[in-house]
Every structure is written in structure tokens, then in C-alpha cells.
Amino acid sequence: MIDVAILGAGAAGLFAAKWLKSSCHIIEHNPTIGAKIAISGGGRCNVTNKELTPGCYNSSDLKKAWQILRRFDNRELLRWIRKNGCSPVIRKKNQYFCPKSAKELIELLRPPNASLSLCAKIEGVRKEDNFIITTSQGAIEAKAVLVATGGVSFKRVGASEIGFTIAKHFGHTIRPLRPALVGFTLQPQQFWFKELSGISMRARVKVGKREFYDDILFAHRGISGPAILNASLWWERGAIEIAFLDSLPKLLPHKIISTQLPLPKRFVKAFLKSIGVEDKKVSQLGAEELEKLRLLTSYSFAPSGTFGYERAEVTKGGVVLDELDENLQSRKTPGLFFAGEVVDMTGELGGYNFQWAFSSAFVAAKGIDEYLGNR
Ligand SMILES: Cc1cc2nc3c(=O)[nH]c(=O)nc-3n(C[C@H](O)[C@H](O)[C@H](O)COP(=O)(O)OP(=O)(O)OC[C@H]3O[C@@H](n4cnc5c(N)ncnc54)[C@H](O)[C@@H]3O)c2cc1C
Known part of the structure; x- marks a missing residue:
């Protein structure tokens, strides 16, 4: 019998193993560890972000999740990574990346064979005197279990519902x-987006009270890009709004519309067609047509859905924190812990999800040692 069975060799499972004083065994169905880290x-x-704020996370108990995250924050994480020989670099905005390849991080996390x-x-876990974990390679008995099997998105790298x-x-x-950090599919009124497949441009995407100013990408299946992916974390149903332009520029009457707007010409032509306005000289536009151009600053539409779990970077939702204690231990079954994406805490793009995986794994590892009396 072992002290701790860690279910899943992803970011959370591997990191917890690094901190546990109790003996542990990691169980993984992929032939390699950290498959999602490798493609991330x-x-x-x-790996994380310089600016860590609760506002970048979606959870039904954000206060508790944030308290857990703060126990091992971005500074602690970066210190651990650097101490172990890798120096993450800021590439985009405040986002820290591995200097060369994600493999560098996987090597830091590699447990002994x-x-x-x-x-x-x-295949499942049951509780007798101890926990019995059934697997395709037989049963394993453990005093404590850490469920770190992630969400259900990207099944091709090992995700499952387990x-x-x-x-x-x-x-x-x-x-x-729900699939999150994912593109939106379209209703027929927006099928004109599909003609623009491949075009990427800056825009302001609004969903509820949140606003994301970043690239949007027109895709064959719908609309994607960082601003859209972030919006998808907050979208439930109903309309989102895109400002392709913050304001309309002063238009010269004798010039054709599409030559005057600071937007890709192909986009402007498709947009005009979709609102039934001809691409002509501004002086030839009627008052109603001019008014329709304002849609460029607030184009509202309801997505028909998302690209689904195959394309979603994360799974929103999960095990509710209310039923876990401050160490992520089940309040229903002592000795059963959860960490990472399986828990109801999901971040926006920018390293927030790995940060949560690592923070929650650290906290769960400390909790497991305490539970087993190995402090
Ligand atoms: C394409 C992509 C890019 C991403 N990029 C980033 C990024 O740059 N920054 C960021 O913060 N987040 C990123 N994410 C999100 C991030 O990868 C996850 O949030 C994070 O990996 C969650 O860690 P985890 O340990 O909880 O789960 P996972 O890393 O998914 O690990 C779970 C492990 O459990 C194993 N498992 C599942 N079911 C079973 C089973 N039945 N039996 C045995 N083993 C099982 C899986 O194979 C997997 O190895 C990205 C996600 C994707 C898909």
C-alpha cells in the first residue's frame, strides 16, 4: 500500500508530487507525462502571469479559490521554477513563457520512474478501509488520493471525465x-464572417460587463482569436458585442467608404454587403445608410454555440469549492483531495490556468501531508 495515489500526470499531479513528503504514486493513461503542458x-x-488578479478567474466561489491561489502565487511559482534551473521570460503582455520549449518545464516536473x-x-475509486483505485493495470490501495485528472477538453491529449x-x-x-477559451460558431445572420476566414484584426469584444481588446480571427467555422477566447469564458448565452472600431473616423464625401476605414478592405466590403449598403462615395449615402455604418462601433450578435471541447483550451465548471476544505480536501470523504482544472476555477488566457494548477497542487500536497501526519 502507498500513502498517496495521484491521479493524472498533468501540471497539478506532477507538481503535487514535488511537494509531498508522503510517498506517492502517479497514475496516468498517456504514454508520457505532461501531454497538455507540451502543447500549451x-x-x-x-506558465503564469506577472499580473495575477481574481478578476481573471471564473469560479462559483472565487473568494475561496483566490485564498488558495494566494498561498502559492506567481512569485512563489517563478521562484521554484528558477531555483530548479529554468528562467521563464515575458513574451506577450505580462505572460511568462518557458525560454525555449515547454519540455523544459516538463523535465523539471519529471518524477522518478x-x-x-x-x-x-x-477506471474508478472506492473507499474501504483505504482508497482502492482501479486501473487498466490492476488495483492500487492508498491512504489518500489526489484527483488531478483535469477537464474534458482536448481528449486527443488524454482528457477524460474520470x-x-x-x-x-x-x-x-x-x-x-462548459467548453471555454474557445471560438464561437455562428447563426445564419453572421455567416458573412465565414467569407473572411484567415483575417485577423484588433477589436473590442464585450460580454456582459467584461471587455477584451485584442485580436479577433475570422475562421471557417466561426470567430476566434484571443479576444473571443477570453469572452467565451464569460459567455453563457445571448448576445456579445464587437466594436470593430472605437469610433467612426471623419469620412470624406467624395471618397469611397472602403478606402477610408482603417480596417481590412475585404472585411469592410463583406460588412457593407451584410448590412445592405453599397460600397460607394460617402456623399451618395442616405441618412439611414450612414447610421448603419455605426454598427462598426457596436455590432451585436448571439453566437450559436462554441467550437466545443475538441478545440476548447479549458473546461469551465467542475467540483465546487464549497464542498472542499481550505486544503482542497473533500468535506464528505476525508483523505480525498482535488487540484487543477477538475476544480471549479478557470482563468482567462495568459498563464492563469497553469498558475491555478500549480497553486492548487501545492495547497493539496500540504493538506495531504497534514492529513497523513507527515508535516
Ligand atoms: C492547446 C492548449 C493550450 C494551453 N495553453 C495554456 C497556456 O499556455 N497557459 C495556461 O495557463 N494554460 C494553458 N492551457 C490550459 C492548461 O493546459 C490546463 O489548464 C492545465 O493543463 C490543467 O492542469 P491539470 O493538471 O489540472 O490537468 P491536465 O494537465 O489536463 O492533466 C490531467 C492528466 O490526467 C490524465 N488523465 C485523465 N483521465 C485519465 C484517466 N482516466 N486515467 C489516467 N489518466 C488520466 C490526462 O492524460 C492528463 O495527463 C492550455 C490548454 C490547451 C488544451
């Missing part, structure tokens, strides 16, 4: 799961 941040892993089972699919199934088995409530 365009292969360089955006003896404490890892690869190609072992976790963490939520285990949580439900032990009576936990799951805040409904």
Missing part, C-alpha cells in the same frame, strides 16, 4: 461543465 502556449507553455505508472487508465465521475461517486456537486 504554442509549445512554449505560458518508480513513482509513476504510465499507460494505466484510471475526475468528475469520481467526485460524483463521493457525493460531490459539479458546477455544470
